[in-house]
Amino acid sequence: MAHNMTDDIIEEAEVWFSLFRDGTGTYEQRQRFTAWYETDVLHQQAYAQVSFAHQEGFDFTDLLASLPETRSHTPSEPSAGLWQGLWEKVTVSPALASTAAALILLAVVSVLSFGADPEYREYRTTTAETNELLLDDGTKVTLGAKSILLVEDFTDSKRRVILASGEALFDVAHDKARPFTVASDGTEITVLGTRFNVNKAEKRLQVALLDGLVEVRSGLEDSILPSFLQKKEGALTLRPEQSVTVRGGNLEPVQAIERDTIATWVEGRLTYKQTPLRDVVADMQRYMDHPIRVADGALMNLPVTATFQVVDVETVLENFSHILPIEVRKTSTGGYILRRAW
Known part of the structure; x- marks a missing residue:
């Protein structure tokens, strides 16, 4: 890769x-x-x-x-x-x-x-970097590590951004006449004014709501992709302290989530409660330059419950074997390979 x-x-x-x-x-x-x-x-x-x-x-x-x-x-x-x-x-x-x-x-x-009037403005962060943005409508965005956000020119009838990769916390300015939409890989999150977190990793998108209401629509036709890769549409509404995950274009069941576990990365902490290992690794990778590879598919859904500082990500990874039934091996190039220990 x-x-x-x-x-x-x-x-x-x-x-x-x-x-x-x-x-x-x-x-x-x-x-x-x-x-x-x-x-x-x-x-x-x-x-x-x-x-x-x-x-x-x-x-x-x-x-x-x-x-x-x-x-x-x-x-x-x-x-x-x-x-x-x-x-x-x-x-x-x-x-x-x-x-x-x-x-x-x-x-x-x-x-x-x-361009004099560009269609998109691009914002991006590097490894372990975050960035606070104030959009033209007053919406506040905290962009997480290794993330890319594309902001379209807002019109009188709509506000739309694209989360191309990574994670972002949105505090959307209320505007009844102009819904605010976050698009990512054929999924759209639409609101009038609210606060929510979006986390995008390979083949997975998670939306967690702090305040207000959001509509999540998945499997939308994505004009940049050939038709054979476009998914069928599904939709649901999230309420505060609820989250939903989209995998492969499919909406998973809505889950209750504790408020104090949402977007803790903004405060420099990563918090997980029974979170699949593959999602934890995807987050950790955005705070490390060297690759992390899970060598055994049986480990992907291993539940992880932990809280740690983002500055300690590599140390926590190296000590995963103390809290999980896995073996962590560091390669000669500085990367990490995770294998099951049983």
Whole structure:
């Protein structure tokens, strides 16, 4: 799994986008794309960036077609099998092969950062960093570690942001005429004015409500994804001290949650009560640069009850074997592997 966006990832995303834009693609190619897209959050971000670039009129394939002496180019990647049968639909000039991703990134940066009236403003945090934001409508957002938030230009009828990754606590300014919507991976949380936390990890989104009411709609059609990856819709309403988790586009049953366990990360603490290990690890990973890998699927749903400071995340991880039936091994590169001890 990659840990930083690279030209190769952007280039792969462009190839997948070009393949499925006209609704084509074989069953095998769809399976390969699904595996690629779900393997890494960076793949999801790259695909979204490429989609946004095309929506703003940047047509990568038209640019390539206008250049002389184009020919099929296959990236010199170890995973060459992934590309077999894809590049026949996209021609790349040898001179552009090494700069294709850079051109896409330039278009995306122009859309997101340098336009006179950009469609999105991007806010992001790094490892263990948090950031407090005040949006144009008075809404306060605390952005958690390793998180990305895209803010659309608010209109007279709507306010909408996209949590691309990570976690955020929203204290929404009341405005009856303009509902506030947080979108993430085909799920939307809509409110008029309230306070709630959203935590996004790989294949999982959790919403926990502190005050007010929120509507959570999942499985919405996501225009950036091919139709075969879009989910069926479901909806529910959360009340204070309730939470809901979305996995794979499906809403799980609403759970009661203690108020003093919601968004404790804002105060520098992580709090868990019977929380699956996979969710705990996903949170801890945002406070560490080195990867954490759960080597045994049987451990994923192991319940964890613990409270600790975010500055102690690595120490707590190293001592997991004292509170859980697992073995923690540190690799030569600084990462961690978790295995069951039975």
